Amino acid sequence: MAEVLGVLKHPLDTADAVTKLRGAGFEDLNVYSPVPSHEIEHALHRGESGVRLWTLIGGLTGVSLGYLMTIWMSYDWPLVIGGKPFASIPAYTVIAFELTILFGGVLTVAGLVVHGLILSRDTSSAYRPSFSGGEFGCVVNCHSDQIPRVQELLQGAGCTEVRVVEG
Amino acid sequence: MAAMTEPIPANADQINEDVFRTLQPPTPLYVLAILLMGGITTAGVGALAYQTYFGMGVTGLQHPVMWGVYITTFVFWVGIAHAGTLISAILYLFRAKWRNAINRGAEAMTVFAVITAGQFPLIHIGRLWKFYFMLPYPNQRGLWVNFKSPLMWDVFAVGTYTTISILFLIVGLIPDIAAARDRIPDWRRHLYNVLSFGWRGTGEQWRHHARAVLHLSGLATPLVLSVHSVVSWDFAVSLVPGWHTTIFAPYFVAGAIFSGIAMVITVLVPVRASFGLHAVIRAEHFDNMGKFIVLTSTIVGYAYATEFFMAWYSTNAFEQAAFWHRAFGDYWWATWIMITCNVIVPLPLWIKRVRLNVTWMWITSIFINIGMWFERYVIITTGLSHEYSPAAWGYYTPSWVEMTILAASFSFFMMFFLIFLRMFPIVAVQEVKETYYENEGAR
Numbered sequence: 001m002a003e004v005l006g007v008l009k010h011p012l013d014t015a016d017a018v019t020k021l022r023g024a025g026f027e028d029l030n031v032y033s034p035v036p037s038h039e040i041e042h043a044l045h046r047g048e049s050g051v052r053l054w055t056l057i058g059g060l061t062g063v064s065l066g067y068l069m070t071i072w073m074s075y076d077w078p079l080v081i082g083g084k085p086f087a088s089i090p091a092y093t094v095i096a097f098e099l100t101i102l103f104g105g106v107l108t109v110a111g112l113v114v115h116g117l118i119l120s121r122d123t124s125s126a127y128r129p130s131f132s133g134g135e136f137g138c139v140v141n142c143h144s145d146q147i148p149r150v151q152e153l154l155q156g157a158g159c160t161e162v163r164v165v166e167g
Numbered sequence: 168m169a170a171m172t173e174p175i176p177a178n179a180d181q182i183n184e185d186v187f188r189t190l191q192p193p194t195p196l197y198v199l200a201i202l203l204m205g206g207i208t209t210a211g212v213g214a215l216a217y218q219t220y221f222g223m224g225v226t227g228l229q230h231p232v233m234w235g236v237y238i239t240t241f242v243f244w245v246g247i248a249h250a251g252t253l254i255s256a257i258l259y260l261f262r263a264k265w266r267n268a269i270n271r272g273a274e275a276m277t278v279f280a281v282i283t284a285g286q287f288p289l290i291h292i293g294r295l296w297k298f299y300f301m302l303p304y305p306n307q308r309g310l311w312v313n314f315k316s317p318l319m320w321d322v323f324a325v326g327t328y329t330t331i332s333i334l335f336l337i338v339g340l341i342p343d344i345a346a347a348r349d350r351i352p353d354w355r356r357h358l359y360n361v362l363s364f365g366w367r368g369t370g371e372q373w374r375h376h377a378r379a380v381l382h383l384s385g386l387a388t389p390l391v392l393s394v395h396s397v398v399s400w401d402f403a404v405s406l407v408p409g410w411h412t413t414i415f416a417p418y419f420v421a422g423a424i425f426s427g428i429a430m431v432i433t434v435l436v437p438v439r440a441s442f443g444l445h446a447v448i449r450a451e452h453f454d455n456m457g458k459f460i461v462l463t464s465t466i467v468g469y470a471y472a473t474e475f476f477m478a479w480y481s482t483n484a485f486e487q488a489a490f491w492h493r494a495f496g497d498y499w500w501a502t503w504i505m506i507t508c509n510v511i512v513p514l515p516l517w518i519k520r521v522r523l524n525v526t527w528m529w530i531t532s533i534f535i536n537i538g539m540w541f542e543r544y545v546i547i548t549t550g551l552s553h554e555y556s557p558a559a560w561g562y563y564t565p566s567w568v569e570m571t572i573l574a575a576s577f578s579f580f581m582m583f584f585l586i587f588l589r590m591f592p593i594v595a596v597q598e599v600k601e602t603y604y605e606n607e608g609a610r
Contacts, residue, residue, distance in 0.1 A: 011604050031370040034179065034346065035601040036377050044370045049378035055386075073303060073311035091315045094397060098323040101390045105331045108382045109338060116375030117364045127367050129349030132342070134179030134600075 002147055003165035005126045006138040006154030014136040015039035017157035021140055024153055032127060032137035051111035058107025059100050066096030126165045139165070179600045182447065186594045187350055189442045193589055204582035211575020214568045215290060223293040225568045232551045232563035236573055237291035242543040243426070244284030244576065245325065245398055246419075248332065249391055250427025251277025255335055256387035259380070264605070265455050267598035268448045271343075272438065273431045274336045275593070279583045280430070281329045283576050288321075290572060317400040324397040331390060335383050341366050342376070343592040355590070395423040402546065408489035409550040412477070418470035422539060425463035425509070428456050429535035434584060436529040438593060447594050450523045457522030460513050460535070467542075468510035485555055492553045493545060497562050501545050508538020 008014045014031060018040065021029055031040055070092040078086045126139045138159070140150045147164060154162045193201075218225050228235050251273040258266040289298050301322045303312050312319050345366035348359035366372060399419035402410040432453065439448045478490040493502050512534040515521045522528065548563050565573075587593070 029370075033368050033370070033373060034342075035597050035604060036373045037601070037604075040370060041374055041377070044374075046371065046374055049375045051375050051378040052382065055382040059386075069303065070314045074314065077309060077311045079313065079315075088315050091320075094320040094393075095314055095323050097389075097393060098320075098327045101386045101393075102323075102327040102330060104386050105327075105334055105383055108379050108386070109334045112338065112375055112379035113364070116372045116379070117366070120369060120371035120375065121365050122367045122369050122372075131368060132346035132349045133183050 001141055002144050003124065003126055004140045004142060004147055004150045004154065005161075005163055005165050006140075006157065006159035007130075007161040008136040008138060008157070008159055009134070011035060011037035011136060012039055013158045014138055015043040017138045017154060017159065018043035020153055020157050021138070021150070024149070026140050026142060026146075026150065026153075028141035030122070030124065030126075030137075030139040030141075032131035032139070034132050034134065034136070050115050051108060054107045054111025054114075055104050058110075059104035061107075062099035062101065062103030063096050065103070066099035067092060069099075070095050124165070179603060182599050182603060183346065183350065183596060185442075185444060185447050186592050186596050186599070187347065189438070189444075189588055189593050190347060190351055190355070190590070192353075197585065197589070201582060201585055204578040204585065207578035208575050208582055211572045211579070214571035214575070218290075218293070218568050218572075219295060225566060227564045227566045227569060229561070229563075231554060231559050231561045232548055234291075234547050234551060235563055236544070236565045236569040237287045239540065239543040239547050240573055240576055241284050241287035241291070242398055242419075242547075243540045244280045244287070244580070245328075246395060246423035246426045246539060246543075247430045248277045248280035248284060248328065248427065249395060249420075249423035250431045251275070251280075251332060252328075252335070252387050252391040253424050253427065254431070255339070256384040256391065259384045260388060263455075264602045265452055267595055267602050268452055269431060269435060269456070269594075270598065271336075271339065271595040272435050272593050273427075274332070274339060275584060275587050275591075276431060276434055277332045277427075278329075278336050279580050279587070280427075281325065281332055282583075283580045285325060285329060287576070317397065317404045320397045321401060324394045328390060328394045331383070331387055335387060338376070338379055338383060339595055339598075340591060342368060342597045343595060346596055347592060392420055395419045402550070407550045407554060408483075408485040409474075409478075409493065409546070412474065414470055414473060418467070421463045421466035421470065422509075422542060425460065425467055426535060426539035428459045428463070429532040429539070432456055432528050432532035433536060436525055436532075438588065439525075442593075444594065447599055450525060453525050453528045454519065454522040457516045457528060460531070461516050464509060464513040464516075464535075468506075471506065471510065489550065489553055493549045496549070496553065498545060498549045498552070501541050502549070505538050505541040505545050508534045509542060512538070 006017060008017060011033060014033065015037065018029060018031060022043070022045070029044065031044065033040055067089075071087040074087045080086075124139060126137060128135075128137070131137045138154065138157075140154070142150050151162050226235065226237075251270075254266050254273040255270045255277075258270075289295050292298065301312065301319070314320075341363060344359050345363035345368065348356060348363050351359065396416035396419065399415035403412060403415035405411060435448060436453075439445060475490050475494070478486040481487075492498075512531055515527070516531065552561050552563055554560070
C-alpha cells in the first residue's frame with residue numbers, strides 16, 4: 001500500500017478533490033484541514049458522529065440522578081413543614097435540570113475524546129504543520145499500481161503539490 | 168469611519184500570524200501589569216486571612232444587612248460570566264459568524280469570571296473550611312442538604328456553569344493549540360503538544376468536534392439562561408420588599424448579558440490595540456456588541472421602571488416604602504449611579520456612528536461595569552436595610568476588608584486573563600479562518 005498526498009489551498013477545492021477521488025472508487029481517504037468545513041464533511045460521507053449518543057446517555061443519566069437523589073434524600077431526612085409532601089418536585093426540577101446539563105456536557109466531551117481523539121488518532125507521516133495554517137491535505141491510500149491514476153486525479157482537482165508519502 | 172479603513176487579512180496564514188503575535192515573549196509593560204495585579208490580589212488574600220482570623224466582625228455586615236459587598240460581587244461576576252456563553256453558544260446556534268473573532272476572549276473571560284464569582288459565597292460564610300456543608304455527602308448525623316433552598320440551587324447552577332464553561336473553552340481551544348504547537352518554537356511547544364491531544368485536523372476529528380460543539384452549545388444555551396435565573400431566585404423567593412417579584416429572572420438574565428458584553432469590550436479593546444489585531448477584531452464587531460448593549464440596556468431600564476410602577480400600582484405600603492427608600496432614601500446616590508450608568512450612558516449607542524467608535528464603546532463599557540455592580544449593591548442593601556419593621560432598619564457601610572477583597576477580585580480576574588493571553592490564542596483562529604474561506608473574495 002502507498003500513500004499519495006495532494007496539497008490544496010481552499011476547502012471547496014478539497015471537497016471537490018474528495019468527491020472526484022470517491023467517484024473514481026478511492027474510498028480510503030484522509031483529509032487534513034485547518035478549519036471545520038461542511039463541504040469536506042459531506043464529501044467524505046462518513047455519516048453521523050457517535051458523540052450524539054454520549055450526549056443522550058449523559059442527559060438521561062443527569063435528569064434521572066437529579067430527581068432520584070433529591071427525592072431519596074428528602075425521605076431519608078424528612079423535614080416536616082405544615083403537612084406538605086417531603087419531596088417537592090418543582091423545586092427539585094432545578095437540580096434535575098442542572099444535572100442534565102452537567103452530565104450531558106461532560107459525556108459529550110468524553111465522547112469527543114473517545115471518538116475524535118483516541119479512535120481517530122492519526123499517525124500518518126503525511127501530516128505537515130502547514131495543515132494547521134493555510135493549506136489542506138488530501139491523502140489517498142492505494143495500491144502502488146494506482147499511484148499514477150491518483151496523482152492525475154489530484155492534479156486535476158487543483159492540487160498545488162502532489163507527492164507519494166515516504167515511510 | 169474606522170470600519171472602512173481597517174485592513175482585512177490577506178490570507179489564512181496572515182490570520183495565524185496576527186493571532187499568534189499575542190504569544191510572543193512578554194514585554195516589560197506586560198510583566199509590570201502582572202506584578203501590579205498580583206500585588207493587589209496578594210493584598211486581597213491578606214485581607215481574607217485577617218477576616219478569617221478575627222472573624223466576620225471586621226466586615227461592615229451587621230443586622231439587618233447581612234448580605235453586602237461579597238454577595239453583590241458574587242452576583243456581579245456571575246453576570247459577567249454570561250457573555251462568553253451567549254457569544255459562544257447562543258450566537259453559534261443562530262449562525263452569527265461575526266462572533267468568531269471575539270468568542271475565545273469571551274469564553275476565557277467567562278471561565279475566569281465564574282471562578283472569581285465562586286470564591287465569594289465561600290468568603291461570605293466566613294468559615295471557609297466549612298464549605299463542604301453545601302454538598303450532599305453522607306455524614307455521621309445522616310442528614311442531607313435542603314434542596315428546596317434556592318441557595319442549594321445556586322450551588323448546582325454555578326457548579327454546572329463553571330464545569331461547562333471550562334469544557335467549552337477547552338474543546339474550542341484544541342485545534343488552535345495544535346496550530347500553536349506547529350508554530351511556537353520555545354518551551355511551550357511541549358505544553359501544546361500535550362494539550363492538543365494529538366489533534367491534526369483530520370476529517371474524522373472535525374466531524375466529531377463539530378458535533379460536540381453543537382451539542383455543548385445546545386446544552387449551554389438553556390444553562391446560561393437558567394444560571395442567572397437561579398441567582399435571581401436567591402432574592403425573589405424571599406419575602407423582602409423589593410426582592411419578592413416575578414420579573415427577577417428575565418431582569419437578571421438581561422442584566423447579566425448587558426454587563427458581560429460590556430466586560431468583553433472593556434477587555435478586548437486594549438488587547439486589540441496592544442497586539443495590532445485590527446484586521447481580526449474589527450469595528451463591526453463592536454458595532455454588533457453595541458446593538459446587544461442597546462437591547463439589554465433597554466430591557467434593564469424597562470425592568471427598573473416596572474419595579475417602581477408595580478410598587479405604586481400594587482398599593483402595597485411595604486413595596487412602596489422600599490422603592491421610595493431606593494430612589495430617595497439613604498442609598499439614593501447608588502441608585503442614581505445605577506440608572507445613569509445603565510440607562511442614560513448607553514443611549515448614544517442607538518447611533519451607528521457611535522457604535523463604530525471603539526474608544527467611545529470602551530468608555531461606555533466601563534460605565535456599564537460600574538453601573539451593573541451598583542445595581543446588585545442597590546438591590547441587596549436597600550432591600551435588607553429597610554424591611555418591614557422601622558425598629559429593624561439600618562445602614563450598611565463596607566469595611567476596608569471588604570473593599571480590599573473587592574479590588575482583589577478584579578485584579579485576580581485580570582491577572583489570569585493576562586496569563587491566558589500569553590499562553591493561548593486569544594482569538595479562535597480556526598473559526599476566523601472558516602469565516603474567511605466562506606467569503607467569496609477568499610478564492
